[in-house]
Amino acid sequence: MKKMFLSLLVIAGFGIYVLALRRSGSTSVGTVSAPGLNGSSNTNSSIPSSVPASGYKNGTYTGSVADAFYGNVQVQVTIAGGKITDVKFLDYPQDRNTSRQINSQAMPYLTQEAIQAQSANVDIVSGATATSGAFQQSLSSALQQAS
Amino acid sequence: MLTMPVTVEIIGNGIRRADFQTVYNIFNQADRIFSTFRDDSEISRINRGEISIHQASPTLRYVLALAEATKKDTSGYFDIHRPDGLDPLGIVKGWMINEAAKELRRRGFKNFFIEVGGDIQADGLSEEGKKWQVGIRNPFNKEEIIKVVELSAFGIATSGTYERGRHIYNPKKDFDEANKIVSLTVIGSDVYEADRFATAAFAMGEKGIQFIEKLPDFEGYMINRNGVATLTTGWKKHEIH
Numbered sequence: 479m480k481k482m483f484l485s486l487l488v489i490a491g492f493g494i495y496v497l498a499l500r501r502s503g504s505t506s507v508g509t510v511s512a513p514g515l516n517g518s519s520n521t522n523s524s525i526p527s528s529v530p531a532s533g534y535k536n537g538t539y540t541g542s543v544a545d546a547f548y549g550n551v552q553v554q555v556t557i558a559g560g561k562i563t564d565v566k567f568l569d570y571p572q573d574r575n576t577s578r579q580i581n582s583q584a585m586p587y588l589t590q591e592a593i594q595a596q597s598a599n600v601d602i603v604s605g606a607t608a609t610s611g612a613f614q615q616s617l618s619s620a621l622q623q624a625s
Numbered sequence: 626m627l628t629m630p631v632t633v634e635i636i637g638n639g640i641r642r643a644d645f646q647t648v649y650n651i652f653n654q655a656d657r658i659f660s661t662f663r664d665d666s667e668i669s670r671i672n673r674g675e676i677s678i679h680q681a682s683p684t685l686r687y688v689l690a691l692a693e694a695t696k697k698d699t700s701g702y703f704d705i706h707r708p709d710g711l712d713p714l715g716i717v718k719g720w721m722i723n724e725a726a727k728e729l730r731r732r733g734f735k736n737f738f739i740e741v742g743g744d745i746q747a748d749g750l751s752e753e754g755k756k757w758q759v760g761i762r763n764p765f766n767k768e769e770i771i772k773v774v775e776l777s778a779f780g781i782a783t784s785g786t787y788e789r790g791r792h793i794y795n796p797k798k799d800f801d802e803a804n805k806i807v808s809l810t811v812i813g814s815d816v817y818e819a820d821r822f823a824t825a826a827f828a829m830g831e832k833g834i835q836f837i838e839k840l841p842d843f844e845g846y847m848i849n850r851n852g853v854a855t856l857t858t859g860w861k862k863h864e865i866h
Binding site for chain 2: 588
């Protein structure tokens with residue numbers, strides 16, 4: 479089985495500049511055991527090579543009340559084994575009829591969860607190349623207490 | 626200047642440099658036609674009024690037709706019309722990855738992925754004989770992966786706030802709504818479908834995930850500014866972590 483790997487950078491929208499064109503042998507790609515990507519031969523440096531552990535302390539933490547457009551949201555996070563095991567909404571927009579209707583329409587049955595760093599080997603990453611702000615508002619304040 | 630990483634991995638026998646070159650050529654050709662960052666591209670010439678759409682290449686007219694069809698499919702949330710002209714990047718990226726994937730299939734390859742700026746077409750299996758393991762980046766911390774999905778013969782695309790500069794454009798101007806969502810990842814039958822619907826659904830803000838939920842065979846993972854994700858009902862079938 480042969481495998482080849484190409485990596486380049488697209489500049490200015492998708493104007494393409496070849497940064498690197500790599501060939502690898504039959505086994506040199508795809509076997510890295512470190513968390514994160516296994517793209518050790520991938521010269522694209524914008525993709526992370528490690529995933530830090532969460533490091534949260536066990537317990538239940540209540541975040542501050544945050545404005546959620548149609549009303550307030552307050553989140554309670556339970557940490558067990560250093561990981562988020564539960565997120566409860568203590569306060570949820572329901573003070574007005576419009577809010578109640580909007581909520582029942584907007585979130586009929588879709589599951590919600592707090593995002594959480596994963597330690598896993600992956601072949602490739604989907605997502606942004608730039609960062610936005612840090613965690614804010616209710617959930618982040620709860621997690622700050624836990625760390 | 627916006628930079629976009631491109632990664633192509635092919636697994637199989639008899640792979641030649643020319644196989645990668647053909648992918649490169651497709652992207653380069655797309656760039657020559659569609660890049661609004663190039664003064665000499667066809668799209669820039671149209672935007673300056675030097676040529677009409679009717680004088681444009683068949684490829685450009687075809688992609689503009691795809692964009693118009695997508696606008697209809699998304700109640701106008703997908704729109705390449707800007708105050709300063711046409712910006713088709715929101716549809717070209719997925720389209721050109723899809724075209725490159727078709728070319729690799731024509732060449733007989735069954736196991737590969739192609740990634741451009743976080744949008745991916747994944748065919749077949751990885752070298753380990755498993756479905757491709759695709760991580761989803763934490764929109765708040767690019768060093769982290771917050772989800773891992775397994776894909777084979779699927780496309781995946783993520784739209785996020787950082788892209789909104791030009792790529793994500795909200796034609797309906799309800800920015801307060803859209804600003805609450807920082808990232809929306811869509812899995813679809815191919816990367817073209819995933820990309821165009823991710824772009825449109827992201828512009829819808831919180832209700833974007835409901836739009837994806839209603840699309841048959843599409844799944845989505847939406848992250849709001851509080852770090853809370855909303856999943857479509859079938860998302861878990863792709864998820865392994």
